[in-house]
Structure formats: structure tokens, C-alpha cells
Amino acid sequence: MSINEAVAAVFEGAGVEGWLHARDVDTGREAGSRAGERVVLASVVKVLIVLEFARQVSAGALDPAERVLVRTGDRLGGWGTAGCVDDVELSLRDLAYFTMTVSDNTAADVLLRRVGPDVVPLLAAELGLHRTRIAGGPRQLLETMFDDVGARDAAEFARLFPALPPERVGALRVFDPARTTSSTPEEMTRLLGLIWRDEAGPPAACGAVRGLMFRQLFATRLAAAFPADVRVAGKTGTLPGHAMEVGVAEYPGGGRYAVAAFVRSGAPRGVLDATLGRAALVAVEGLRDLR
Template sequence: MRFGIIALTDCSPIVMAHELGHFKKFGIHSVISKEASWAAIRDKLALGENQATHMLIGMPFASTLGLLGSPVKPMVIPWMLNRNGQAITLNNKLRQAGVKTAKDVKPLAEKNPKTIKAILKAPHLASIHIDKLENRKQMADIVSRAAYINCPPEITLGRLLGKYDYGDGRAGQDPYYMIFSQIRRGEHSLACIIAHADLYDVAVPGLRDPGPGRPISREDLMRRLSLLCMFLICSTTAAWPADIAILRAQIEKLIPRVRGEAGVAIKHVESGREVLVNADKPYPMASTYKVPILVEIFYQRAAGKLSLTDRVEVTPGDVHPGGTIALLLDGPGLQMSIHNLINLMMRVSDNSAADILLGKAGASNVTARMRSLGLDSIRVDRSTLEMILDQEGLDYAAYGKLPIAELRERLAAVDAQTAALANEQFNRVQKDVATPKHMNGLLEKIHRGEIVDRASSDEIIEFMKHSMIGEARIPGLLPQGTVVAHKTGSISGSTNDTGIVFLPGGDHLLITVFTKDAKAPAAERERVIAEISRNAYDYFVFNPAGQ
């Protein structure tokens, strides 16, 4: 077995396993090949000249995804080789491309399972040895030889002892200070697909050693992906975990962070695979109910009851909290087309525009339409103004007709106890609710062109593509440039999002996340939605239809 190395201390576990005879112990004749550059490391591994190597953490991702025009060459990470490194890691999202199977390559991991185990056992023993600080001087003496790093041992010893200096008078020593966490950068789910700690577990079940002083569990090791690792070539058919239970488990771990109830529906349209977590329970839709309102508007247009060019007079009484129409209404006589009202409702979730459109469509008509589509759980009962007043414990009959300025004063004067009791009642009442599964069902009908006709469905999607709010939710952690047609909703303890994600290669993902009575801060709820979305995106990009 040829092991490629770069003349950096990162190669130490491989070099020490070779020098201490651990490879030989497990039946591996090891040859160390010092390479001139990281490019050479990558290329010789891809071509098979070297069978194993250490790499900067970004390289296997770039190779697997074929970034920046490079050939797609799938790789897997069986083990985090060490936690040292010299790179600066920037907080950038990975720009993902399609992953193609290298069908003509027989995976090394499939062909030689005993070899893989031996490869992992040897540097594992070497790592246990060099994790002990008292052995670091021996390590520095060996890896500094001309065949490896080729430098005076004292230059490397300080770093190997974990000594660091900020340059401003602060200095210290911690052998673990180089640990970095990819989960901080929103890349954990992708890392879980490429990093295979399961191979490590198979190889060294009887040799495990958590290291000096700080036990690291398997899950923590996966979460704490470091800068430099050991990689093996493997085809995608052998590498990608196809069991959708993996995605479900990731989502179930995220839900408790909202500190309340949450329901999730995810569906890959092209393959029909889906994940449903609490998806048959009804949740307050909040402003996501503007999607079924929009659907009914299009059905009424098809029936000749209205046109998107029809103009509607907007009066001061039409201005409700949570809108921008008040900025346009500087005097009597403002008229807006239904098309413009839809734009306001879908782009900035304007409540005034939504209530005007709901007045045109009729709440009972929207609910009846959803039932005719087989989506019985979706019901629209109140205007947004009624919902806002109900959640604050104010009677619509008494306060619904107040001028906007006075209404805002009344809302601001509601005491905390009244608001809390009203919120409890708001979450119990089954009005303006839907299950995540049925909301996803509505998205699927829109995507498939089943709402009126293909042209009408495409118009609805275009309105949803131009949402100007909710960037921290479904789109929040997706690769830059990913197209998302979605609608958010927020009220009381609910932070929601529902939308269609356009995947690389032309596939589509439907995602609905509803929450209820959530106690976590709004920013944390949004982050959970973003992580659910990213986990789903990564899973289906690497497990597309038919694979």
C-alpha cells in the first residue's frame, strides 16, 4: 500500500504507524510517498497511484462534488486521522454540484475489506501513541527526517505540544485547540454523508481509546470534523447511505430545539420518497395560509369571477397590522390591481393585501376548495386581523374597525397575563390550521400543474419564488443560488415555512415545517427550519431518484 503524504506534521499518524511497525503488524507492506503538493496528493489518489492519503478537509468534498470544473471523483472519509493543521477555515457555504457514480471503478473499500481494516488499525495505534504528550518528542524526531518533513525537530515540537501564541502577549498550551466544528457552518449533514465513522468502528472495535483526558464519543467525533483527514476512493454506490431513516433521525434530533411542538413533511417529488414527522397533526398556518388563499383566487379567475387586472379601492379601514399598504395610502382614492395585491401578499406577506384578497375569495370558499382537492385538514376561517386580535385576547367586534394607529395602541397595551392566556386559547382552537402533510400535498399539486392548469400553477410558483422575507428559514443554509418558492408564517408560538426547493439536476423537494407553542427564540426556530431544509437538500442531492 502506497500512502501519500505532504511534508507537514499532519502526516504524523501515517508516518508513525509506518516507523513503529504497526502496518506490518496487520499484514500491510507500507510505502510512504512524499508528494510535492496537495494537487499531487489528490490526483495520485484519484488515479490509484497512491491507495490512501491524508488531505485537507475541503478536498474530498470538492472532489466528490466536482467543484470549480474538476472531474467528479467520489471519496469517503473512514476516519479523522488527526486534529492538527495549518489551514484557515472560512465560514462559506459549499457550492454543490451534481454527483455522478464512477461506474467503472471497483471500490477499494468493497474489494479489500480486510485491507481497509488494517489501514485503519495501524494509524489508530500510532495515534494512541502520539496522543500522549510524553511521546511527542520522539514523534518530532521521526517526522522531521529528510524523508518526511525535512526540518529541524525543534521547529515542529512546539506545535506538536499544542503551544500557541496569539502575538499580542497571550499564549497557552492545549493539545486540542485545533479542533473545528463543521456543524457551526451548516455543513454537518453533508459531512455525515461523506464521513464514514462506521468503517472506523468495524476496524477497531477492540482498540478504541478516547485519548488523554477528554473522551470523544463517536457522535462527537462525527460532529467535530477536523481540518485534516484520511481518505479512500470509493464509488458513490458504495458510499452514500441510502436509508431514508438517516434523514428522519437527523430531523428528529433537531425538533426538540424549538422547545414546543413541530411537524415536518419532506417529499422528493421525482422519486416519491418522503419523511413525515408529526406531519398528520394540525398546526396554526399563520401567513402560510396565504398560499391556499392564492390558489382559490386562481380558481375564481378561471371561473370568470375575477381578473388579476381588476382594480380594488383601498380605504383606511383596509389597513391592518403587518402590512405596507399604509405607506402607499396618503389620501383617498388609492386603487390597486388584484395582481399587485397578490405581489404584496406573497413578496412581503402584507396582511392588509391578504385580507382584501380573502374578502374577494371568501374564507369558506378557500376551505371548500381545499376539501375538493383532498386536503381536508387545510381550513381558512379568519382574516389576519382577526387572528392577530384573537392571539392578544381582543374581541374583533369591539376592536376590528378601529383606525390603524389606535388599534396598534390597544395591541401594545395588552398585559402579559392576558396575552399568555389568549395564546393558549389560540393554539387550542382549530381555526386556520393545516397538517404539514396536506400543505406539502398542496405544494405538490401546484408543482405538478394540477391547480387549474399548468400555466396557472406556474404563475403561483413565480409569485412564491419572489418572497422577500424568511431568508433564514428554508433557504437559510442552502447553497448560494438555490431557487426556493416558499411562503413563511409567524404568529404566537408558530414559526413556519412551506416551499418548493429546486435541486441540482432538475429534481424538486417539497418542505413544510410548522411549529406550535414554541418557547425557543424566533431566531433559533428559524435556524431549526434552515437545518432541516439543509439536511433534506444534502440527502436527496446525494440520493437522487432511482439511486
């Protein structure tokens, strides 16, 4: 059985729909399943937002210590500053920290406004990610979800969404790669390879992004699947019925492997997380056998 067939078998065996691409960062060897198909990125797009921030810092265009006041009107709900009750003052670099480590939607939204929302699509194009579509930041994503469901806020969305018929759920823009922020698994591993080889910007900028990805606190997907001595950097994304993560696994004896995995199913979150990680491990171990 080929690596690609083995990955597809993991998805099929778990009863989920899956897309995956794995790439040896140093040799370019690759494997995957449906790796060229467009998928929704959700919070995975935060890698590009923080990369643009780090590039602007390296160029001297932004001071990472610049202070920002996150107010009530900035709140989007969720982790980090997104869930705070009172105004929070912090630096731009701490916004980047919360964006990557706990996937703070408010921090990402405020940071995106500061670096310039029109600049991130230009960055994707500059890096050759021509199938990557940026349709705004977390605020725009949540607004489309609320609008499509007819909810005024997150609480009303949580009440209305479970009762929607399948055809209404499938029609939400946030689940359509053609109408929301999206890319392909192959382009996401290409992005990670550029970051890990210091080719996505100045070495200091790439190093900053790598450092933040290694500090991500969510460890139930890629990190949970690999042996304890493998260092895993990652950035997750989550939507109802969807789980995704992009990251790089660094083996102690050498070898760096970029992985972008996306799964979709009505199965419990634990099943999605475990299947994503298992498929990633199968792909990476297959590539290691080719070394």
C-alpha cells in the same frame, strides 16, 4: 440514523418543538417528523387564497387588472398596504403580489373578500386537503387575538400580550389548531406538489402561484438554509413564539422538494428561523440521497 430521526434531532438539539414534512415532488418519496399532526397555519394560508384567485383568473371569472381601493378601514397593520397611511388604489393581481411577497395582511384580506371567503375551504376540500381548516382570513385571525387578550387594537395587544401568564397565552384560539386556520405539514407539501405539477388548477394558475412564491422577500428561514445555487420558493407565517414556512427547493441538477416546517418555542426569532431551515435541509438532503 433515519431521515425522520435526524430531523427530530435538529428540533431537540435546539430545544424547540417542531413539525416537518418533506416530499420529493416528482417521485413522491417523503420524510418528516410529526408530519400528520395538526398545526396552525397563520399566513401560510395565503397560498390557498392566491391559488383560488389565480384559478378564477384562468377561468375568466376575475379580471386581474380590476382596480381596488384599499381604505383606512381595511388596514390591519404590518407590511405593504397594511401599513400605509393613505388610501391606496391597485389591481387585484397586485394585491396577490403583496399578499405573497411581503405577507401583506390587508391585501390578503381584501383579495379574500373578492374571491369569496367561502370558496377557499371548498378549494382545500377539492384538492383532498381534508384535514385543512380555514377559519377566515387575516382579519378574523387578528380579531380573535385581540378579543382573547382584551385589546382594542394592535398597539394595545402589543402592550398587553407580553404580560400575560403562560396559561392565558396557551388559551388563545390562534394557537389552537382546532379553533383556528390549521392543517398538517403532510397536507401542505401535498398542496405544493399539486401546484408544482400543475395539478392544483390550470397550468397558468399554478405557474402564477409558483412565480409569486419565488418572489417572497423574507429569506431567513428556508432560503437561508439551502446552498446559493438552489432556487427556493416559499411562504412564511409568524405568530408570537411560532415560525413556519412552506416552500419548494429546486436543485440545479434536477430534483424538486416540497417542505412544510413549523417550530414553536420561547427562543429568539433567529433561533426559530435557523432551526426551521436546518431541519428542512436535513430532510431534503436525506431524500436526495435516496435518488
